[in-house]
Amino acid sequence: MFQKLTNERGAALITAYFVITSLIALATGFALTSVNELQHAKRYRNSTQAFWLAEAGINQFLHDTTMLDDANPKTITIGSDTITLSKDDSDPSARYVTATASIGGVERQIRVKFSKLPPDVFDYTLASGGDITLSGTLAKLDVYGKTRISGTFQQSGWGASGWFEDKQEDLPVDDTTLTVPDSNDDGTPDEFGDFIQYSNNIVNQYSEDEVVHIQTDDTVTIIPNSYLAGKKVIFVEGSSPGTGDVNVIFDASWQPNQNLTIISTGTVNYIQPLQFVTNSQLNIISWEGYYEPSIFLSTHTGITYTHGTAEYFEILDYSKTTGTLVANEGVNAVEVIAHKKFLYDSALTENAVPPGFEGLIGTGQEGYSSTPSEWKDLSS
Amino acid sequence: MKKQAVLFLFFSIILFIIGVNLFLKISLEKQNTVVKKTPPKLSHSTSKAPNQSRRKKVWTKAELAKMGIFIQSKENIPRTPLQWDHYMKKVLIDSKVLEQPSAKEAMTKMAKTPEKYTKRMEEVNARIKSFEEKLAADPLNEDVEKRLQALYMLKALGEVLKDKIVSP
Numbered sequence: 001m002f003q004k005l006t007n008e009r010g011a012a013l014i015t016a017y018f019v020i021t022s023l024i025a026l027a028t029g030f031a032l033t034s035v036n037e038l039q040h041a042k043r044y045r046n047s048t049q050a051f052w053l054a055e056a057g058i059n060q061f062l063h064d065t066t067m068l069d070d071a072n073p074k075t076i077t078i079g080s081d082t083i084t085l086s087k088d089d090s091d092p093s094a095r096y097v098t099a100t101a102s103i104g105g106v107e108r109q110i111r112v113k114f115s116k117l118p119p120d121v122f123d124y125t126l127a128s129g130g131d132i133t134l135s136g137t138l139a140k141l142d143v144y145g146k147t148r149i150s151g152t153f154q155q156s157g158w159g160a161s162g163w164f165e166d167k168q169e170d171l172p173v174d175d176t177t178l179t180v181p182d183s184n185d186d187g188t189p190d191e192f193g194d195f196i197q198y199s200n201n202i203v204n205q206y207s208e209d210e211v212v213h214i215q216t217d218d219t220v221t222i223i224p225n226s227y228l229a230g231k232k233v234i235f236v237e238g239s240s241p242g243t244g245d246v247n248v249i250f251d252a253s254w255q256p257n258q259n260l261t262i263i264s265t266g267t268v269n270y271i272q273p274l275q276f277v278t279n280s281q282l283n284i285i286s287w288e289g290y291y292e293p294s295i296f297l298s299t300h301t302g303i304t305y306t307h308g309t310a311e312y313f314e315i316l317d318y319s320k321t322t323g324t325l326v327a328n329e330g331v332n333a334v335e336v337i338a339h340k341k342f343l344y345d346s347a348l349t350e351n352a353v354p355p356g357f358e359g360l361i362g363t364g365q366e367g368y369s370s371t372p373s374e375w376k377d378l379s380s
Numbered sequence: 381m382k383k384q385a386v387l388f389l390f391f392s393i394i395l396f397i398i399g400v401n402l403f404l405k406i407s408l409e410k411q412n413t414v415v416k417k418t419p420p421k422l423s424h425s426t427s428k429a430p431n432q433s434r435r436k437k438v439w440t441k442a443e444l445a446k447m448g449i450f451i452q453s454k455e456n457i458p459r460t461p462l463q464w465d466h467y468m469k470k471v472l473i474d475s476k477v478l479e480q481p482s483a484k485e486a487m488t489k490m491a492k493t494p495e496k497y498t499k500r501m502e503e504v505n506a507r508i509k510s511f512e513e514k515l516a517a518d519p520l521n522e523d524v525e526k527r528l529q530a531l532y533m534l535k536a537l538g539e540v541l542k543d544k545i546v547s548p
Contacts, residue, residue: 021388025399025400033406219451223471224448225476227448234449250477250483252482252486253480269526276485277482295500
């Protein structure tokens with residue numbers, strides 16, 4: 001056999017076979033590549049068709065945002081193709097609508113987010129679940145925009161005067177307060193346990209770099225500086241109501257467009273607000289109460305919400321608050337010796353509430369924004 | 381002849397296998413890069429998320445201090461005006477916040493004449509005295525104590541800012 005293989009004639013024959021076989025293999029390879037290219041082109045075409053079909057489904061929903069009220073999921077037919085639309089309302093701060101379309105076995109999904117419309121209280125300058133009281137010699141309180149009170153306005157002290165541009169008293173508490181949702185699923189909302197769970201959920205919604213979460217029963221003093229730029233939430237979590245107090249002192253170092261929310265299970269003491277930088281806001285959420293004293297000229301911009309009482313005391317100079325104040329148990333401007341002014345300026349960005357306020361429940365504008373705030377191709 | 385046929389078949393099969401393998405490898409690589417993946421399961425953060433869904437970052441004292449955040453234990457928290465003066469000077473100077481341009485702008489807006497500044501601080505001292513008396517009469521009154529502590533903080537802040545905001 002080896003003798004034959006070394007034979008020249010035999011070698012030529014083998015070479016010929018080799019060449020022929022190579023050509024056959026290459027031809028087969030090319031043929032299969034072509035078939036595969038064709039299949040790939042088909043898949044690409046189907047994928048593109050499915051994508052635009054899903055997009056058409058989203059547009060159908062934007063045209064009629066009530067279409068999922070009766071049926072969820074809902075199938076829409078366009079020509080011979082079908083789109084499945086479904087909604088997910090499990091997130092109390094937003095609705096997610098997903099359109100799924102399939103062509104030739106290729107499925108594409110597009111999801112859009114519709115933020116929940118903020119409660120009515122965010123349209124008010126001042127919302128109080130209790131009374132609003134003003135006391136002090138020559139104390140002056142001016143509130144521009146809407147004031148909505150579940151109690152009444154009361155003033156005391158020589159020369160004390162309160163002026164309201166648009167005030168309504170004796171309103172139901174639901175219209176003037178915010179409620180913490182039943183975040184711990186025990187069947188009762190607005191409890192301290194709900195507040196803890198709610199705040200933890202909020203913290204989890206943001207990236208690690210955007211959040212400072214401190215678990216302590218001690219007092220936390222914050223002297224804001226430029227290193228806080230980019231932070232969204234500072235959550236001071238105490239183990240029981242009234243622990244984890246926060247003092248904010250000398251905050252004259254705000255950066256433009258800073259939008260920070262401090263959440264505390266205790267009381268937030270905002271000592272001498274000094275927010276002179278425009279387009280920045282400091283928002284507060286406190287379980288126990290909110291204190292804001294100032295002895296010099298002071299300004300504060302942002303949304304303040306306390307489950308307890310908001311106290312503005314020792315106002316010895318002109319003091320201006322711009323934004324919204326919601327105090328579930330009432331507002332006291334005590335020992336105001338100078339001039340306290342509240343102005344309304346929507347603290348909402350593109351109709352979305354500031355960090356930390358997502359999901360707080362109030363009455364009023366039911367439903368979701370008609371404009372999506374987020375678009376996502378789930379297939380990519 | 382029979383052996384030649386066997387050899388031909390053998391080489392043919394080997395070459396065919398190599399060719400098909402090459403082709404499959406190339407086409408699979410193409411498919412992996414171009415063809416869309418199976419859509420991922422819908423996921424978004426919800427308020428029903430479990431408490432410990434993400435490992436919490438533990439901030440060191442130094443990291444917090446860099447951001448101007450200080451934790452004061454019940455034993456170490458300033459209580460008296462002197463302690464607050466000392467504490468306020470320390471934290472405001474350490475954080476260098478007074479040196480920032482926006483702070484300087486704020487202090488310009490807060491400017492007071494020496495007379496007005498003195499009068500304002502006298503008012504603060506008078507209120508401190510009043511609340512100290514109230515607290516002495518009712519030592520368990522938490523509201524009075526909180527307001528007194530706030531006044532101590534305001535006084536200490538006023539003292540620290542004296543050189544910065546007082547201008548004739």
